[in-house]
Amino acid sequence: MMNLLYEPLPDCIQAGGRLIPVLTDFREWIRFADMIADPELSDTEKLCLMREWLDEPECITEEIVNALYAFYRADALEPDPLHEDEKNEVDGEKQQPLPSAPVFSWSVDARFLLGDFRRYYGIDLLETGYLHWWAFKALFAALPDESQCQKRIAYRSVNLSDIKDNKERERIRRIQQRIALPFEYDDEMIGEMLGGMM
Numbered sequence: 001m002m003n004l005l006y007e008p009l010p011d012c013i014q015a016g017g018r019l020i021p022v023l024t025d026f027r028e029w030i031r032f033a034d035m036i037a038d039p040e041l042s043d044t045e046k047l048c049l050m051r052e053w054l055d056e057p058e059c060i061t062e063e064i065v066n067a068l069y070a071f072y073r074a075d076a077l078e079p080d081p082l083h084e085d086e087k088n089e090v091d092g093e094k095q096q097p098l099p100s101a102p103v104f105s106w107s108v109d110a111r112f113l114l115g116d117f118r119r120y121y122g123i124d125l126l127e128t129g130y131l132h133w134w135a136f137k138a139l140f141a142a143l144p145d146e147s148q149c150q151k152r153i154a155y156r157s158v159n160l161s162d163i164k165d166n167k168e169r170e171r172i173r174r175i176q177q178r179i180a181l182p183f184e185y186d187d188e189m190i191g192e193m194l195g196g197m198m
Helices: 026-037 043-053 062-073 110-121 133-141 148-157 166-179 187-197
Strands: 012-015 018-021 088-090 093-095
Touching: 012 062, 026 043, 026 062, 026 133, 043 062, 110 133, 110 148, 148 166
Parallel strands: none
Antiparallel strands: 012 018, 088 093
């Protein structure tokens, strides 16, 4: 895990035993997330488009794809346990977690993101110059609980079956319906879920 306070932010990914320069501005990685989430693009098209995040043309390999995702997630800042070999185990075998509905969207929630960064940091994301993706992610993670972004994440994350009070459960359900993000299980997700249950 790196320390943002004194370690330089990376401008490369490592793949194939070498360093490959990548774009690092936060806008590029929001665009990356939108590209990955675009249901109109095939997996092949997404793989081809990933070359746009490399500073130099490069043949896209599985290792490069994994490194790009690790850069997007900023694993070195706060490793995601689901990608750190700490997956659920059933009968000694590692299991993939079931896919869940997203709780935040860079595009759908953009106006709240703009407002929160201006309110809490005095940063106008439309006018600001360069901001490294990992610095942006650190600021995003540090938004207070009362920020619009964190409220939306919190409401979307609530499991209604955990709420015992009927009125409160209904209130949260209505809020979740109003702020729900588009999400559908695709055939691959359904297969993973069914395969994991057998």
